[in-house]
Amino acid sequence: MNLEIPKFHETFNPILEVLSNGETIHTRVLQSLVIKKYFSHLSEEQLLEKTKTGEILINNRIAWGKSYLKKGGYIFYPERGNVRITEKGLKQKSELTLKNAVEDSGILNFYSDEISKGNSDKVTFKDIVNSSPQDLIDKGFSQIEREVKSELLEKLKKIDPYFFEKVILILLKKMGYGEFIETSKSGDGGIDGIINEDKLGLDKIYIQAKRFNENKVREKDIRNFIGAMSGDTNKGVFVTTSLFDNGAIEKAKNAHHKIILIDGNKLVDLMHEYNVGIQIKATYEIKQLDEDFFEDQ
Template identity: 40%
Template sequence: MSDLKSQIPDFQTIMLPMLKLLEDGQPKKLNEVMDLLTSHFNLTDEHLKIKVPSGQMGLFRNRVGWTRSYLKNAGLIHYPGRGIYQITDYGKKFLNSNPTELRLKHLKKMPEYKEWIATFNQGQSETVDVVETKNGVSQTPEEILASTVEQLRKQLATELLDKLKENSFSYFENFVIALLQEMGYGAFREESAVVTGQTGDNGVDGIIYQDRLGLESVYIQAKRFTNGTVGSPDIRNFIGSLALQGVNKGVFLTTSRFSESAIKTAQDSKQQKIVLIDGKELANLAIEYNLGVQIDKKISIKKIDLDYFEE
């Protein structure tokens, strides 16, 4: 997937090809422009399936959208109708100079782009670009924002995991029970779960009763490791405990990692279905279900309401 992603051109690379595709002066719809650019860059359906980090839009489509915005801000294209793009006389004049590339450094020299910068950077001592370069690839604002959010999330996950490692075994056992309940196991009933384990126990640390009568149960093993990995003996002990209890569903959670042999042991289990949750996944689930974390700041990203401006 990463190789495919690296083959998708960044929004600056798209600028000149997109402008040239509009050179005939005919208005073109977004889908038509997308098809032409997809063909120009030899992109496949697999490329087009790759999403921006938020997962809300195709990565290539998002980059084409930002290319369009920059070309419009520079006066190279305009929108004669909703979702329709057309080259301007200024855009034709620029192409007549036979440019070999078109990037932000070129836009900054164009009158309309300078005017746009002046309008939206009043009161600032200098212009701040809304693009960063990562491994030589220009990122759109959505990509930059998503990357920043991901870095903050990783740091939060690290801090959360450190806190779990600092607390007692019994605290960790109660934490994983609470997490599974927040995820919907036990239908959110307080009495749906019990903690059964003891410190250092190789057996069962907790049970979640899926239904009120306890006919469906999920057994839990929690290992709070400050270092090292969970090995296959731990998994075999858990499988044995499940067999003694006559149950076939188990969740093994740890603040650490699972060794390859441990993962294989769980996968090879035929009678018992074992789900493994390592420290990384555990922290991410806690963040997703707001357990042990709280919202610090909220940022609202707004977009234009096109229907509002329809006459």
């Protein structure tokens, strides 16, 4: 059994099967039936996974499958928001492949036109196999995101250690953890900052930030951090640009205090999410047909 989220073309036959009784059904009902009948084995996390634009991924894949089937003449839209199978779709008794659907849909002709206009270096059937247009967009965004995070981590490893401590406090404030207090640059007892979760400072979070290049945070670092917290608070966040070794992870896990460990990869994930140390370079619009505009025609 395939435990991965189906590619868009893997929804072709499920869609046709659900519509094979010839009835007209609403798009949302179609999505629900396809998922219930063919992909109910997926985990809740997979069923809730989203595209970069915020749409439920499996619904997006079904929608693109539906779009290709319509272009190929296998289904049609008798009225707004509803779908019905065509005679061609009813006659499709064998497994419908992506190659056949794409050839029928005219998508390759579109890409050929783009090539002739100079909008693409080389587009072939192999380039679009397994990837809907939304998948290609998401892959592009993911690649850019990975490169930005890699550059961000390298930058963090090179900045002044004191400024790194301030970066962490700024990040935690943007995450909604209240006002922060920078501790003295010397003799701070292993505490680099304090977050006051309430205005009176009755509930505190102690922060330790270690800007390491290669060295891992070890068990003794966590032990010293716990000692520095004394009896003032039982909450701490230990952040590093590198990694935590197994001893450090176990020490934090078994401590009586609540200690959150944030390694370099998790750190840049959070900075990327809350726009700390990065900026938006460009915004792209994705447009779709406005059915309401044509409703009264």
